[in-house]
Amino acid sequence: MFNLSLSSAIGITLRTLIIYIVILAGLRLSGKREVGQMTVFDLVVLLLISNAVQNAMIGPDTSLVGGIVAAVALLLVNAVLARLSLSWPRLRHVVEGTPTLLVLHGDIIESHMRKEGIDEGTLLAALREHGVDKIADVEMAVLEIDGSISVVPPGGISAHVKKPLKYLRHQ
Numbered sequence: 221m222f223n224l225s226l227s228s229a230i231g232i233t234l235r236t237l238i239i240y241i242v243i244l245a246g247l248r249l250s251g252k253r254e255v256g257q258m259t260v261f262d263l264v265v266l267l268l269i270s271n272a273v274q275n276a277m278i279g280p281d282t283s284l285v286g287g288i289v290a291a292v293a294l295l296l297v298n299a300v301l302a303r304l305s306l307s308w309p310r311l312r313h314v315v316e317g318t319p320t321l322l323v324l325h326g327d328i329i330e331s332h333m334r335k336e337g338i339d340e341g342t343l344l345a346a347l348r349e350h351g352v353d354k355i356a357d358v359e360m361a362v363l364e365i366d367g368s369i370s371v372v373p374p375g376g377i378s379a380h381v382k383k384p385l386k387y388l389r390h391q
Contacts, residue, residue: 224286228286229289232293236289243267272290321361322362328340336363347371357373
């Protein structure tokens, strides 16, 4: 049960890091809208730790120590990447992305909406959450890196939103 060679531990660590990078890249490519309110770091760690622990408990070729090695590797790479992102804005841009302007001065920016996979109905739902009923009444609407849409009406004061956009997509 606690028998794990150094080469097996290194193999588990390398496979875990590769999976982390592949899933992180896949989530980044899927766009902000799919991630919802979680950051990419949070989602990757939750998915991969649960998979590593599950395999350690029920997989015939996976030991408890192997699952622990994978979980520790995930936690360490996530912590290192988060710290490096604080120091290097360029890395933060690659890993987390940047906000996307959807509406400016009452005009929808169609190319940004298409790129992010947001339709006008979704945008209108976000505007209603902010107490705005017409696109023409929006100074600026921004798709944030966490998947929420911030709306700034003319005058620059935005209302607080209790229910994030991700819950409206399923209704």
